[in-house]
Amino acid sequence: MHLLRPAIVSFANISSAQKEEAEGLGVSCFSWEEFSQLGNLDCELSPKQRTDICTIMYTSGTTGEPKGVIITNGAIMAEVLSVEQILFLTDKVCTEEDSNFSFLPLAHIYDQIMESYCIYKGSSIGFWRGDIRFLMEELQELRPTMFCGLMHAIY
Template identity: 70%
Template sequence: MMAETLFSLALTIKRNPSGQMLGQRQVNEKKAGPYVWTTYQEVYDAAIHVGSAIRSHGVNPACDSHAITYVPLYDTLVASANAVEFIINRAEVSIAFVQENKIPAIISILPNCSMHLKIIVSFTNVSATQKKEAEELGESCFLWEEFLQLGNSDSELRPKQRTAVCTIMYTSGTTGEPKGVIVTNAALMSEELSIDVYFS
């Protein structure tokens, strides 16, 4: 998670574990209903769980909570298959978490990314046809809930190094190949602590 690291999230949990963190409006018959909220504690638990699931597939260490580098793939990039393919191969991305409507775009570039990308995880739905297409290319395709079942909440968190790469933020690639900007753990923590001081 980028906007709020596990460090600041853990501090918030101590103060208000049942506080509302992430809200999503339920849509019925094209009408937006009330927000359904996920608490700080639930988000933290999910982060630990998904990190454990990632590690179960040989990515070690895994996720921000488990000290792995993550690379965002934005909607604007998914519109350009070449940019996505370039980033996946350059950053050696092995697992992609995607929205349902982005699965066809990811599957279409799998033949050129199979050296690194091995798993696709959909946050909502994935069709049997899409799962079959991925499997025929030697990849695995999971629903978010299925993938979480592969992890557990008791996995040991890995220590983080200040100089280690937390994330690589890529440009859109509109003027050539996308350029990756490296953000270290120290840089991200500096931002978090600055915000904490400013608003305290």
């Protein structure tokens, strides 16, 4: 089993046929149980590069067909450092004392950038449970110093 190639980790059980098919494509395939057992292995990770894939962000297709967009380490860090610069210019750079209320869908690139920024700065992140009826209650409990959202113009 090679740990430095692409891998799929599934919370559900994986059939031997699925594993075999993935292996044939050069992808390791693990159930969550199997993957958690790998933490006991002593292995060295290869150095990370800016051009390495950080994530594949799903787009809903509002401007075309739905697709997965490859986002590199360099692209994520460029965005995180851009947020840092903008907040620096407004004297609002985040610290470990700050918290962000994650209101956008988790599959939203803007929210992912803001969460990455918070992790970078050691700030806390609270997640909306998805029911608008409890939004004010959640905001009162977390008392976030950051709350990011988007506006869509309707013409």
